[in-house]
Amino acid sequence: MADNGGVKTESVSEPSSLTSALLARLREVIHASGGWLPFDRFMAMALYEPGLGYYANQKPKFGQMPEGVAGQGSDFVTAPELSPLFGHTLARQVAQALVATGTDEVWEFGAGTGALALQVLDALAALGQAPRRYTIVDLSGSLRERQRATLAKHADRVRWIDQLPERFEGVVLGNEVLDAMPVQLLVRIGGQADGRWHERGVVLSEVGALAWAERPTDLRPPLAIEGPHNYLTEIHPQAEAFIRTLADRLQRGAAFFIDYGFPEAEYYHPQRHMGTLICHRAHRSDDDPLADVGEKDITAHVNFTGIALAAQDAGMSVLGYTSQGRFLINAGLLDVAKDAGPRENAMLGKLVNEHEMGELFKVIALAPAESAEGWVPMGFASGDRTHRL
Structure with missing residues (x-):
C-alpha cells in the first residue's frame, strides 16, 4: 500500500448486505484513486451512490420513531415530521x-417524505395563493415515490426534476439540505513541530477495512485557529x-435555507x-x-458565513439570517397555532425553544439583487443576525 501520510485507524463491524455491496464499490474507487480517497468523495458515495448510498436506497429515513416502534423504522425526525405548524408557518413567508x-412557482430541494411540500x-391554498407549480428537486428515487403518495391531492401542481434548469424563477426552499452536502475534513496535528494542516481521507487497511489516513495539504479553514492543540x-x-x-x-x-449550523466565528472557535x-x-x-456505510446518515453543521459570502460573491443579496425559533415567531407561528391542542403545543415548543431546535437551527434568506429591493421578509422582522455572519 502507498504511503498515505498519516496513521490509519480502522472501523470494523459486521456488514449488512447493503453495506457489503457499497464497501465493494468503495474499494474499487479507492484502488482507482491510488489508495486514498478524499472524505468528500467518500461522503458523496456513502450518501448518494445509486442504489446503495444512504439517500439512494430503499431504507426508511424520516419519522418520529426508530425501528420496531410504530412500524416506522426511521433514523431521524425533521421539523415537518414534528408538526404541520412548521410548514403552515413557513407558507406565510413563502406567500409574502x-x-x-x-x-x-415554489422550488424545494431534498423534499424528504413530502411532508413540508x-x-x-x-397552507398556500388556504391563503388563496396556491402557486402555479411546485417543483421538487430530488435525487432519491425511493423518496420520490413516497413524496408522490404524500402529495397525491396536489398532483396537478407538483413535478419532479433531478437537476436545476439553466434559468428559473420562484421561491426556493431547502430544509436540512445544506448539511447533507459532502465536506472536506482538515486536521491539524498540534504535536508536530510545524503544526501543519492535513486533509483526512479514507484508505483500506491490510484486511480491507475502511480506515482514516491524512495527507499534507495547502487547504485551510477560513479562519486561523488559535492555539497549538490538535484540531479537526x-x-x-x-x-x-x-x-x-x-x-x-x-x-x-x-x-430560504433552514439548517443547523453557526456563523464562522462560532464554527471555527478554538x-x-x-x-x-x-x-x-x-x-x-x-x-x-x-x-x-449506506445504513446511516452522515452530516456536518453549516458554516452560514461561508454560505452568505458565496451568495454575495455571486451577486445575490442576503435578506436575513436568524434562529429558527425567531423566524417562525416572526412569521406568525403563534397565530397559526392558536387553536392547537396539547400535543401540537408540545411540538411547537420543540420547534422554537432555545434548548431544542429553536436556537441550533438557523434560517438564511438569499435573493438576486433586483428581487431583494423594496421588502423585508417577515421572518426577519425582528432579531435579524445578519451582522453576526
Whole structure:
C-alpha cells in the first residue's frame, strides 16, 4: 500500500448486505484513486451512490420513531415530521415572497417524505395563493415515490426534476439540505513541530477495512485557529458551489435555507476542536462515518458565513439570517397555532425553544439583487443576525 501520510485507524463491524455491496464499490474507487480517497468523495458515495448510498436506497429515513416502534423504522425526525405548524408557518413567508418577487412557482430541494411540500401547499391554498407549480428537486428515487403518495391531492401542481434548469424563477426552499452536502475534513496535528494542516481521507487497511489516513495539504479553514492543540474541522466547498450555481440560475425570486449550523466565528472557535461531523441511525448519533456505510446518515453543521459570502460573491443579496425559533415567531407561528391542542403545543415548543431546535437551527434568506429591493421578509422582522455572519 502507498504511503498515505498519516496513521490509519480502522472501523470494523459486521456488514449488512447493503453495506457489503457499497464497501465493494468503495474499494474499487479507492484502488482507482491510488489508495486514498478524499472524505468528500467518500461522503458523496456513502450518501448518494445509486442504489446503495444512504439517500439512494430503499431504507426508511424520516419519522418520529426508530425501528420496531410504530412500524416506522426511521433514523431521524425533521421539523415537518414534528408538526404541520412548521410548514403552515413557513407558507406565510413563502406567500409574502411570491408576491414581493412577482413569481408563481415554489422550488424545494431534498423534499424528504413530502411532508413540508404538503404543508406549504395546503397552507398556500388556504391563503388563496396556491402557486402555479411546485417543483421538487430530488435525487432519491425511493423518496420520490413516497413524496408522490404524500402529495397525491396536489398532483396537478407538483413535478419532479433531478437537476436545476439553466434559468428559473420562484421561491426556493431547502430544509436540512445544506448539511447533507459532502465536506472536506482538515486536521491539524498540534504535536508536530510545524503544526501543519492535513486533509483526512479514507484508505483500506491490510484486511480491507475502511480506515482514516491524512495527507499534507495547502487547504485551510477560513479562519486561523488559535492555539497549538490538535484540531479537526470541516470546510464546505460543495455547499458553497451549490449556492453559486443557484445564484447563477435564479433569475428572479428568493431562497430560504433552514439548517443547523453557526456563523464562522462560532464554527471555527478554538474550543470546537472535534469538528461537527456526525452520523444518525435509529434516532441515535455517533461519530464514525466509516462504520455501516449506506445504513446511516452522515452530516456536518453549516458554516452560514461561508454560505452568505458565496451568495454575495455571486451577486445575490442576503435578506436575513436568524434562529429558527425567531423566524417562525416572526412569521406568525403563534397565530397559526392558536387553536392547537396539547400535543401540537408540545411540538411547537420543540420547534422554537432555545434548548431544542429553536436556537441550533438557523434560517438564511438569499435573493438576486433586483428581487431583494423594496421588502423585508417577515421572518426577519425582528432579531435579524445578519451582522453576526
